[in-house]
Amino acid sequence: MQSFHGSFVHTPRRGELELLRDTRIDVTDGCIARISADPPDASCVTTGDNEYFLPGFVDLHVHAPQWPQLGNALHLPLEDWLWQCTFPLEARCADLDYAHAIYTALVRTLLRHGTTTAVYFGSIHVAATCELARLCAEHGQRAVVGKVVMDDPAANPGYYRDESTDAGLAGTQQLIEYVRDLPGELVLPAITPRFIPSCSDSMLQELGKLTAATGAHVQTHCSESDWEHSYVLDRLGKTDTTALDDFGLLTRRSVLAHANFIGADDMRRIGNRGAGIAHCPLSNAYFADSVFPLRAALDKSMHVGLGTDISGGPSASLFDNARHAISSSRILEHGADPSLPAARRGRKHSRIDFRDALWLASAGGAEVLDLPVGRFVEGNRFDAMLIDTARIDGGIYPDTGDDLDALVQKTIYGATPNNIRQVWTDAVARLH
Ligand code: GUN
Numbered sequence: 001m002q003s004f005h006g007s008f009v010h011t012p013r014r015g016e017l018e019l020l021r022d023t024r025i026d027v028t029d030g031c032i033a034r035i036s037a038d039p040p041d042a043s044c045v046t047t048g049d050n051e052y053f054l055p056g057f058v059d060l061h062v063h064a065p066q067w068p069q070l071g072n073a074l075h076l077p078l079e080d081w082l083w084q085c086t087f088p089l090e091a092r093c094a095d096l097d098y099a100h101a102i103y104t105a106l107v108r109t110l111l112r113h114g115t116t117t118a119v120y121f122g123s124i125h126v127a128a129t130c131e132l133a134r135l136c137a138e139h140g141q142r143a144v145v146g147k148v149v150m151d152d153p154a155a156n157p158g159y160y161r162d163e164s165t166d167a168g169l170a171g172t173q174q175l176i177e178y179v180r181d182l183p184g185e186l187v188l189p190a191i192t193p194r195f196i197p198s199c200s201d202s203m204l205q206e207l208g209k210l211t212a213a214t215g216a217h218v219q220t221h222c223s224e225s226d227w228e229h230s231y232v233l234d235r236l237g238k239t240d241t242t243a244l245d246d247f248g249l250l251t252r253r254s255v256l257a258h259a260n261f262i263g264a265d266d267m268r269r270i271g272n273r274g275a276g277i278a279h280c281p282l283s284n285a286y287f288a289d290s291v292f293p294l295r296a297a298l299d300k301s302m303h304v305g306l307g308t309d310i311s312g313g314p315s316a317s318l319f320d321n322a323r324h325a326i327s328s329s330r331i332l333e334h335g336a337d338p339s340l341p342a343a344r345r346g347r348k349h350s351r352i353d354f355r356d357a358l359w360l361a362s363a364g365g366a367e368v369l370d371l372p373v374g375r376f377v378e379g380n381r382f383d384a385m386l387i388d389t390a391r392i393d394g395g396i397y398p399d400t401g402d403d404l405d406a407l408v409q410k411t412i413y414g415a416t417p418n419n420i421r422q423v424w425t426d427a428v429a430r431l432h
């Protein structure tokens with residue numbers, strides 16, 4: 001048994017901050033067995049002054065093979081960026097040694113940033129994607145990992161696509177079996193059609209059948225940009241959401257990246273299926289042509305969390321994305337074009353605040369994945385980070401009069417990796 005004692009902050013429900021003070025959490029086999037007011041003993045990990053535990057963060061959308069491109073190549077529109085920069089980069093993961101090196105660095109960096117759960121797109125390569133899953137298990141990061149599927153010869157470069165529909169399907173099955181055979185329970189497989197434009201109809205149909213047969217998570221891009229959204233409308237005569245549903249790819253365990261251009265019908269359909277959205281606010285500033293209507297989705301009780309979209313977004317930090325989720329919701333509310341009168345500039349009632357942002361980064365992401373993490377409640381896994389607000393080399397200055405709201409708000413807006421002393425998954429410390 002491991003025990004933790006001191007201050008714990010989390011969002012038991014969206015919009016609600018809870019501080020558990022002088023609290024003891026006892027963990028058995030990684031699972032929170034008891035939350036009590038019992039005193040600490042010598043074996044407890046305890047919080048000092050200016051410290052508290054937060055739930056580990058859940059990054060719902062990461063492209064692992066794009067890690068070497070972080071912060072680069074953000075000048076192009078989505079389609080050009082894919083063809084000129086991103087497909088050639090991902091193709092390098094045919095080299096397993098190269099993939100091992102960049103994936104090791106990525107997993108360790110994300111843990112250092114407080115990301116205890118990550119949802120990864122690998123590349124089209126089965127061996128490299130299996131290695132990514134193995135590295136997550138080795139380094140103790142909870143993860144959902146998928147081999148990217150892109151089989152349509154008309155829509156993908158010859159040097160970077162599945163050899164055939166059958167080969168892409170077989171590779172997906174191989175990845176699922178490999179991940180399910182890994183030791184431990186931290187890593188799960190995902191069925192991963194890159195997006196509708198990269199896949200043939202028959203591939204999408206077969207992946208839908210595989211989803212039903214395996215019960216695996218699904219991840220894909222959905223209605224991300226004007227180009228992507230209208231490409232699918234032109235090809236299939238329906239929205240991404242309807243098409244994914246018709247292919248059997250919209251389930252309780254589906255993660256739709258972006259979803260900027262979903263309409264009211266799409267929202268209803270996604271909500272009815274219990275599927276989730278990975279809101280990627282930094283990436284959206286570069287590639288999405290719009291701001292995701294986050295407030296509207298939350299008010300409809302849709303499942304939503306946050307994604308870095310490495311390398312569509314230029315930061316590995318979910319704190320950065322939580323901040324930007326707040327900022328971009330404010331920009332949507334106020335509008336952006338100063339030549340318009342204030343009353344016509346924005347979309348009223350669009351803002352979220354730091355409490356919503358914390359919820360999205362933790363409990364919201366966990367809800368999307370249907371995983372028992374993101375909140376300190378009995379029965380959940382103990383995935384956490386220890387925040388030290390007083391680090392002189394961090395990004396926070398705790399004032400003596402700060403109440404809980406002030407301290408947490410400052411953390412969301414200011415925390416850097418230096419403010420994270422340790423992270424745990426299943427109550428095992430993962431930073432060394
Ligand atoms: N759509 C298809 N592939 C990608 C990708 O790698 N990143 C983003 N942001 N959108 C995509």
Ligand code: FE
Pocket residue numbers: 061063221257309312
């Ligand atoms: Fe993406």
